[in-house]
Amino acid sequence: MKLSAVVACVAATLPALATVTDFEDVKLPAPTLTKDFHLECDLNPKLAMGEGPGGTLWNWISFTGGRWNATWGSGTIELGGHDYQYVLPELAAKLDTRYLLKTADETPAYIQIKTDGWRTGPPDVLQALNDPARADNVDPSLYKFRLYINMNTGDQRYNHVNTTMWVASGMRKGAKVIYDAYRIG
Numbered sequence: 001m002k003l004s005a006v007v008a009c010v011a012a013t014l015p016a017l018a019t020v021t022d023f024e025d026v027k028l029p030a031p032t033l034t035k036d037f038h039l040e041c042d043l044n045p046k047l048a049m050g051e052g053p054g055g056t057l058w059n060w061i062s063f064t065g066g067r068w069n070a071t072w073g074s075g076t077i078e079l080g081g082h083d084y085q086y087v088l089p090e091l092a093a094k095l096d097t098r099y100l101l102k103t104a105d106e107t108p109a110y111i112q113i114k115t116d117g118w119r120t121g122p123p124d125v126l127q128a129l130n131d132p133a134r135a136d137n138v139d140p141s142l143y144k145f146r147l148y149i150n151m152n153t154g155d156q157r158y159n160h161v162n163t164t165m166w167v168a169s170g171m172r173k174g175a176k177v178i179y180d181a182y183r184i185g
Contacts, residue, residue, distance in 0.1 A: 036166060036183040037070030041077050041099065043175045045132070057087040066176070068101055073158065075103040078110075083177070091126035093119040095147065109155035115168070117147035129172045140171035149181055 042064045049058040066077035078100040086094040099113040119129070121143025128134040129143065149166035153159070170179030 032185040033167070033182040034185055035180060036072075037068055037181045039066065039068040039077070039099075039177075039179055039181065041066035041081070041177045043083075043132075043177060045175075046130075052086065055089040057085075059083075059085040059087060059093075061085070063099065072160070073103050073105070073109075075101055075105075075108065078102050087130075091123050091130070092121075093126070095119060097147075101151075103158070105157070109153060109158050111151050111153040111155070111158055111161055114150045115147040117145070117168075117170075119143060119145045119170075119172075132175050135172045136174045138172070145170040145172070145179070147179065147181075 044062045044064055047060045047062075049060055052058050061083040063077060063079070063081035063083070065079055068075060068077060081097065081099040083095060083097040085096070088094070095115065095117045097113075097115045099115075101111040101113060103109040103111070119126070125138060125142045128138050147168040147170060149168055151161040151164070151166075153161055165184040166181040167184060168179040168181040170177060172178075
């Protein structure tokens with residue numbers, strides 16, 4: 001049996017796929033964004049890990065602490081988190097971070113944050129961001145620093161973070177990363 005006959009036979013057994021116009025009258029709710037928390041993280045100097053495939057540079061930046069304030073709590077960032085970066089030849093950076101938040105409660109809760117995102121913009125702006133001394137003077141409107149945020153905890157007081165989604169807009173300010181996170185509703 002020829003390949004074209006096999007393809008025709010398989011196609012005949014598949015249910016018809018819905019086209020885009022089949023559901024145009026369905027009104028889906030649009031997601032909303034609500035500013036939910038602010039985070040400021042202190043950074044150690046970047047450790048350059050070398051070059052990866054395709055001229056990608058790999059960096060490791062560990063965190064020395066920081067603070068956060070949310071509509072649902074506040075506290076500090078524990079020592080030991082990190083940002084693992086893939087920096088492309090045009091200097092755009094793929095960001096992969098892990099934080100551990102400690103709440104300011106009398107008996108603190110611990111909340112893990114994982115972010116994924118990108119820092120993109122003109123090469124001269126991104127070059128300045130890679131230098132902590134120059135990063136202080138870079139206007140955050142000149143580049144995009146966007147994150148998707150996922151949190152989890154075993155503490156029932158903060159159980160809602162396990163099923164909430166956020167996006168954030170950030171900036172690099174010297175040896176700090178600062179971002180505002182928006183809950184997706």
